[in-house]
Amino acid sequence: MRKHMYIFLCFLLTVGCGMQSQLDDLTLVLTIGLDEKDGKIIVYSVSPVFNKEAKNIYEVIRTSGVTLRDNRFKANAFASGKIVGGKTQNVVVSKRIAKNHDMFSYLDVLYRDPKNSTTANFIVFDGPLKNLMYIRLDDKPRLSVAIRDVLLTAHKGKQTTKMDLLQFRRLSIDRAQTPFAPMMKVYKGDLVAGGIALFNEQRKYVGALFQKESPYFAILQKQIKPSTSLTLPIKKQNKQTEFVSISIEHGHFSYKPSFQHGMFRFDVRIKLRAVLTEATAYIDMKKDKQKIEQLLAKEIQKQLESIVRKMQKYEVDPIGFGLYARAYEYKTFKKQKSWAKAFAKADINIRPTVEIINYGVLQ
Incomplete structure (x- = not known):
């Protein structure tokens, strides 16, 4: 019996080692940012860096295209490894793009492709998204983790709300309710979560509740x-x-x-x-x-x-x-x-x- 158990364990370890992917060969996108400029969508992809020789603990890839999938294709040319989106924790859209467009037209691929995560936080950023993506946070962890932690703390303190992609879609297709999302901004070089973004029936940003109203x-x-x-x-x-x-x-x-x-x-x-x-x-x-x-x-x-x-x-x-x-x-x-x-x-x-x-x- 022990002999058979030993052979079985060895088989599992062998199969596992053969199928695993080295982290150095992957680019895990933990945060996706959407903005627009000159009629084109600007996509930011934030990924941790696992290489010990790298100076930065995360990398930001910026691309410009017509759709989110189109930008993913272009980002592969800059990424240090194969891009993987199934571990995404945050999807951040600028107030500008949320105000001018139906969010479903840009988030479609995140719902349609089963490889993507629909439990990621959905956040509206007040200001140009580059202010968030290239912020220096010396006293905080990686950017993606910092965004998540700041949002959760503000949500518990009733300074904002919390919304994930799946819930945003459910509210958007429900005739009896309209969607909403937490807001975030950069103030004096630090992340601040507060206020609630309001979306109409066309999934467009129309206004917000202030932090004190939350x-x-x-x-x-x-x-x-x-x-x-x-x-x-x-x-x-x-x-x-x-x-x-x-x-x-x-x-x-x-x-x-x-x-x-x-x-x-x-x-x-x-x-x-x-x-x-x-x-x-x-x-x-x-x-x-x-x-x-x-x-x-x-x-x-x-x-x-x-x-x-x-x-x-x-x-x-x-x-x-x-x-x-x-x-x-x-x-x-x-x-x-x-x-x-x-x-x-x-x-x-x-x-x-x-x-x-x-x-x-x-x-």
Whole structure:
């Protein structure tokens, strides 16, 4: 028995060694960047360098062509090894190309070719893409890893969102919702992730939510875990503005759609349970707890309504109000030629409440 097991293991090792590819012979594209110039698509391919004699730990290949596949063909002339796209972690497009073109026309090959990865992060870059591709990050790991880490950290802190290629495609073909993506930029020589890019039904960039609006976007999406931190202004009786910070730990959401007077109506009820983490003025919680909760709820309502108005202005529905309309008012929803235009006219009534469940050890 041991003899047969030994022969079997030797066979596996022999086969494995015969089929493996040397890393030195491959160019693993971990990040793909898309920009445009003079009517042509500019493609950046970022790959790690495994050669010990190389000075740089990653290489950037820039090509110009008419399609992504055309650029891949041209990049083979510059690559130090066979280009492999199945390990791609990030696909970054400039705001310029996202604004001028349907994203499907350039991302088609990434979905069509099964060798490519559809779990890569999809990111919109605010500015010329060369500013990102040739940035020097002496205090961070390889560029592809740095992009991924910065994005994940900002997503956990509710400063942006997260989107992969497969989810972007699913949202793009769903009549009840429009796609969105995280945004990134270079600020003072460092990577910064913040804000949310909004796409219309034609998969074109039409606007964005600012970094400070991202936590409220997460609330509307029911994504408050891990805890969502907010700093809100509170006006005292002497009209002086103070600030209160809370950490939202729990939430209960109710979205009730209806169709009245030729338009959709949504009654949104949000119950938030939060921990008071900071106050710039003394607050007697035993006396003023209910008043503070009402003031916080009023400010949160103001911010949520502002975001919804912006989305209606751009005629986009990244939250997915259309999902509720389709589920509860299907016959009326089915008649809409464009859900985005119907959503832009919808009456959305948001009523949040806040309950402070803990306010620290000072009192």
